[in-house]
Amino acid sequence: xxxxxxxxxxxxxxxxxxxxxxxxxxxxxxxxxxxxxxxxxxxxxxxxxxxxxxxxxxxxxxxxxxxxxxxxxxxxxxxxxxxxxxxxxxxxxxxxxxxxxxxxxxxxxxxxxxxxxxxxxxxxxxxxxxxxxxxxxxxxxxxxxxxxxxxxxxxxxxxxxxxxxxxxxxxxxxxxxxxxxxxxxxxxxxxxxxxxxxxxxxxxxxxxxxxxxxxxxxxxxxxxxxxxxxxxxxxxxxxxxxxxxxxxxxxxxxxxxxxxxxxxxxxxxxxxxxxxxxxxxxxxxxxxxxxxxxxxxxxxxxxxxxxxxxxxxxxxxxxxxxxxxxxxxxxxxxxxxxxxxxxxxxxxxxxxxxxxxxxxxxxxxxxxxxxxxxxxxxxxxxxxxxxxxxxxxxxxxxxxxxxxxxxxxxxxxxxxxxxxxxxxxxxxxxxxxxxxxx
Amino acid sequence: xxxxxxxxxxxxxxxxxxxxxxxxxxxxxxxxxxxxxxxxxxxxxxxxxxxxxxxxxxxxxxxxxxxxxxxxxxxxxxxxxxxxxxxxxxxxxxxxxxxxxxxxxxxxxxxxxxxxxxxxxxxxxxxxxxxxxxxxxxxxxxxxxxxxxxxxxxxxxxxxxxxxxxxxxxxxxxxxxxxxxxxxxxxxxxxxxxxxxxxxxxxxxxxxxxxxxxxxxxxxxxxxxxxxxxxxxxxxxxxxxxxxxxxxxxxxxxxxxxxxxxxxxxxxxxxxxxxxxxxxxxxxxxxxxxxxxxxxxxxxxxxxxxxxxxxxxxxxxxxxxxxxxxxxxxxxxxxxxxxxxxxxxxxxxxxxxxxxxxxxxxxxxxxxxxxxxxxxxx
Numbered sequence: 001x002x003x004x005x006x007x008x009x010x011x012x013x014x015x016x017x018x019x020x021x022x023x024x025x026x027x028x029x030x031x032x033x034x035x036x037x038x039x040x041x042x043x044x045x046x047x048x049x050x051x052x053x054x055x056x057x058x059x060x061x062x063x064x065x066x067x068x069x070x071x072x073x074x075x076x077x078x079x080x081x082x083x084x085x086x087x088x089x090x091x092x093x094x095x096x097x098x099x100x101x102x103x104x105x106x107x108x109x110x111x112x113x114x115x116x117x118x119x120x121x122x123x124x125x126x127x128x129x130x131x132x133x134x135x136x137x138x139x140x141x142x143x144x145x146x147x148x149x150x151x152x153x154x155x156x157x158x159x160x161x162x163x164x165x166x167x168x169x170x171x172x173x174x175x176x177x178x179x180x181x182x183x184x185x186x187x188x189x190x191x192x193x194x195x196x197x198x199x200x201x202x203x204x205x206x207x208x209x210x211x212x213x214x215x216x217x218x219x220x221x222x223x224x225x226x227x228x229x230x231x232x233x234x235x236x237x238x239x240x241x242x243x244x245x246x247x248x249x250x251x252x253x254x255x256x257x258x259x260x261x262x263x264x265x266x267x268x269x270x271x272x273x274x275x276x277x278x279x280x281x282x283x284x285x286x287x288x289x290x291x292x293x294x295x296x297x298x299x300x301x302x303x304x305x306x307x308x309x310x311x312x313x314x315x316x317x318x319x320x321x322x323x324x325x326x327x328x329x330x331x332x333x334x335x336x337x338x339x340x341x342x343x344x345x346x347x348x349x350x351x352x353x354x355x356x357x358x359x360x361x362x363x364x365x366x367x368x369x370x371x372x373x374x375x376x377x378x379x380x381x382x383x384x385x386x387x388x389x390x391x392x393x394x395x396x397x398x399x400x401x402x403x404x405x406x407x408x409x410x411x412x413x414x415x416x417x418x419x420x421x422x423x424x425x426x427x428x429x430x431x432x433x434x435x436x437x438x
Numbered sequence: 439x440x441x442x443x444x445x446x447x448x449x450x451x452x453x454x455x456x457x458x459x460x461x462x463x464x465x466x467x468x469x470x471x472x473x474x475x476x477x478x479x480x481x482x483x484x485x486x487x488x489x490x491x492x493x494x495x496x497x498x499x500x501x502x503x504x505x506x507x508x509x510x511x512x513x514x515x516x517x518x519x520x521x522x523x524x525x526x527x528x529x530x531x532x533x534x535x536x537x538x539x540x541x542x543x544x545x546x547x548x549x550x551x552x553x554x555x556x557x558x559x560x561x562x563x564x565x566x567x568x569x570x571x572x573x574x575x576x577x578x579x580x581x582x583x584x585x586x587x588x589x590x591x592x593x594x595x596x597x598x599x600x601x602x603x604x605x606x607x608x609x610x611x612x613x614x615x616x617x618x619x620x621x622x623x624x625x626x627x628x629x630x631x632x633x634x635x636x637x638x639x640x641x642x643x644x645x646x647x648x649x650x651x652x653x654x655x656x657x658x659x660x661x662x663x664x665x666x667x668x669x670x671x672x673x674x675x676x677x678x679x680x681x682x683x684x685x686x687x688x689x690x691x692x693x694x695x696x697x698x699x700x701x702x703x704x705x706x707x708x709x710x711x712x713x714x715x716x717x718x719x720x721x722x723x724x725x726x727x728x729x730x731x732x733x734x735x736x737x738x739x740x741x742x743x744x745x746x747x748x749x750x751x752x753x754x755x756x757x758x759x760x761x762x763x764x765x766x767x768x769x770x771x772x773x774x775x776x777x778x779x780x781x782x783x784x785x786x787x788x789x790x791x792x793x794x795x796x797x798x799x800x801x802x803x804x805x806x807x808x809x810x811x812x813x814x815x816x
């Protein structure tokens with residue numbers, strides 16, 4: 001089978017001359033070529049907004065219903081995608097006001113301040129101020145990462161004491177008197193991170209803390225959903241990064257929209273069908289760059305190679321998919337991951353519970369999981385003696401095959417912490433985790 | 439000076455890439471062999487005493503180490519099995535002919551029977567001829583399809599129903615990444631399995647080196663002074679795998695356990711509604727979903743819409759939604775179900791009426807003159 005026309009021949013051919021008019025409206029000159037279509041600025045903007053609006057379906061105006069303003073939260077990093085999504089939400093809400101003369105939702109924009117971890121961040125307040133001016137209808141706030149230590153386990157006690165505080169006769173609760181010697185949230189967080197063995201592990205734990213803090217904040221503010229500005233490019237990096245961290249068992253939970261296993265607050269990622277390039281073009285067309293934390297020049301220039309050793313897994317994956325030669329693989333990864341179905345998820349949560357760190361369903365030894373899942377699906381399987389939970393045998397496979405020795409004195413860690421979290425907290429000793437799964 | 443972390447007597451010579459443990463030479467060899475023994479025991483690879491098992495031997499580092507380790511373990515732990523080296527001669531001059539010499543020496547060194555099967559004999563084409571015909575690009579397809587069949591045929595010829603291959607942890611991690619990048623869902627669900635056996639054929643394939651790092655395999659071969667052949671195939675390297683390989687190497691630098699972590703993740707990516715399940719149970723797909731009361735989460739990923747609608751609606755509505763899921767989804771899924779039959783021409787298992795190898799051979803033969811033509815000079 002001889003190939004008459006090779007890819008090299010196609011590449012050598014003169015490129016078709018750029019069409020003079022936009023392919024969709026046939027009126028304006030094209031401004032961008034996107035997915036093999038030359039589009040004008042207006043049509044491109046419409047395209048972006050359509051893709052975004054698909055995910056806003058649950059939040060559209062329902063005529064004839066009583067007006068209940070729904071509360072939504074939006075987590076911003078001030079990055080390109082965050083800026084674009086904020087503008088899209090603004091557009092969507094204005095459209096509701098214009099067409100239906102009412103708005104369906106209010107948005108609280110929250111920025112998680114990670115200066116405790118990353119060092120002093122410049123101009124967070126200024127940036128928030130700038131956004132407040134531009135979008136006066138949204139509420140803006142920033143919350144330090146260590147706030148999770150106040151919100152996490154203390155939240156329930158706080159709630160009780162709050163209600164009791166109303167009753168003036170009630171004696172002050174013991175928990176209300178602060179212990180001066182107790183370490184503060186910042187100190188606890190710093191000590192937790194200092195015990196982790198690499199920057200990759202630290203950033204993994206920070207990312208988990210960030211999303212758990214956001215969920216807690218949303219719960220506290222009675223928001224029903226949180227919006228994340230994750231692009232398709234970023235989702236692809238996330239999929240492979242989580243696989244690399246050993247969290248394959250919880251992959252559907254990590255990337256799908258909807259409620260988390262540990263709380264009713266829903267996660268929505270309305271930019272999941274748009275690539276990073278498309279989003280940054282949108283940012284250009286809508287002149288949103290002044291609101292981004294990085295400048296347009298910086299965002300478009302290829303980043304220079306960096307010291308490999310100190311990178312995180314997410315960074316490596318992010319760079320891999322931002323590389324133009326790999327951009328076409330993004331959709332494959334995201335779509336494949338989205339199609340994965342784990343029939344035993346519910347059963348696993350019932351039997352094994354949730355991981356104490358990431359709050360996602362626990363894993364079990366792959367060999368036994370396979371057998372259990374097959375049994376569940378009604379397939380006849382050869383009965384294999386499964387080790388008793390916590391027995392010596394159960395611990396050994398991890399150590400012998402995956403080189404993941406349980407820490408001294410915590411041999412039962414396997415029942416509480418998933419593989420990925422055990423890997424990230426390897427050698428960290430006893431972890432003072434700020435939040436539990438309720 | 440560091441002392442070995444296990445014996446504490448000898449000087450440490452090896453840092454294990456897996457976990458950074460510093461070991462002396464003999465402790466490393468022991469630990470490496472022990473791990474493979476563990477893998478074999480835990481996965482039930484050698485269950486039947488007296489079984490004859492083929493080792494797919496190419497003469498490269500992986501298969502040489504596999505043969506060497508298995509010989510040691512078979513004697514030490516008395517598996518009571520017999521190993522036979524099975525080699526495939528693709529007919530690549532300057533590569534395979536040399537590596538086959540290595541395999542022949544190995545057969546003598548390890549006292550194992552050797553069987554060599556050639557592409558020429560099986561398909562009438564050597565790889566050199568194929569490359570001459572199709573060019574340097576895309577010839578790996580032919581080689582891959584041919585080899586898979588050739589191994590099975592070779593084993594059948596030897597009256598063996600179990601083949602061991604030298605795939606290591608790096609290979610499997612790469613394959614998992616590649617299947618994501620390619621969007622190959624059915625393969626993703628099974629590429630990390632240690633033993634693969636299909637419904638239609640009785641041939642079982644296992645990968646005892648599944649948890650062994652490539653680096654450790656090289657170290658083991660080096661320390662035991664094994665005789666192996668280390669040239670890459672002279673024809674085009676697999677470009678796509680190279681991409682995944684480079685990514686894996688970057689990840690390994692950051693966190694050396696990454697390779698194992700990916701393998702572990704891959705083992706968890708079981709995807710049930712697909713092929714094998716239905717073939718095995720013989721149950722219609724929709725019934726299966728209903729009976730097991732499975733709530734399908736993967737579906738919800740596909741469009742945020744479906745998901746959001748479900749969550750927003752009441753319990754009753756969501757029940758309806760899942761019912762429609764149960765009926766609509768399987769129909770689309772059913773279209774993808776492959777049923778395995780036999781090739782009309784060669785009888786080898788195939789999902790199509792004619793197997794891939796026969797199609798490829800037919801294409802090759804099409805324009806090839808059946809009688810050699812030459813120009814005589816006067």
